[in-house]
Amino acid sequence: MEIDIHDVSKNNLQEILQLHVAASQENFVESTRQCLEEARECTQYKPVGLYADGEPVGFSMYGYFPREQRLWLDRFLIDEHFQGKGMGTIFLQAMLDTLKKEYPAQAIYLSVYENNLPAIYLYEKFGFKFIDERDINGEKIMKLETAMR
Template sequence: MSREIRDITSSNEKEILSLNITKEQHRFIEPISQCLAEAKEDNRYVPLGLYKNDKAVGFSMYGKFEDQVWLDRFLIDKRFQGTGLGQYFMQKLIEFLKNKFPTNNIYLSVYENNKRAIKLYKKLGFIFINEEDENGEKVMKMK
């Protein structure tokens, strides 16, 4: 079983745009189309496709801002949630970012009521740092 992180290009953009999350999760993350538009407007953002056996199963986006690296977006398609892919790909994304930016801290933000995501982020070594982003999300930093 192959699992990989891929760049999003014109050849796989449509497949990435077809990913869906549950209705309840829409309040926690922007639509993928909006994320891709932001990445086209600001080259500090890099969108990524998450693949299992050559099939898109998730999406992520990171941004590099001076000495901070933000794991800005992360989702697993609703058909693949609860299978361990969320934790697997979060670990791989953290490794990817640590290798690409070894001297930088990794940050993310999360809504306080997104308990499932918070549990995962804490399990992977993120801690709250008593800051909020411009959307009122709580900021977490990799220990």
């Protein structure tokens, strides 16, 4: 399987907007439409489509925020039709590789609702650990140390 990460542009916007999680997960992550609106308002965010063999299977959004000096993996979702096939693991690794390449030696932060156990399991599998902080929505913050600074 060939995997790719592409910036969201006018060329792939409609297919990105079609991505969605299962109904049981809708309270855990914003829709791609909401994410893209947020990215228009906050230019630090970079929205990307996650592709397997040329087909869109997921979405992510990340950004570095200089004021707090934090690199955030702010959104990460796999479309409901591709869940349960290992895509979360494959694309989280791809996203982490991308972030480490673009932002060497930066810790990576994300936030997660504490009842989103599958996501927590996935993030912990990659070495993310909870820190004693919550974001503005009450989500618990996790951190991945990527290299010595």
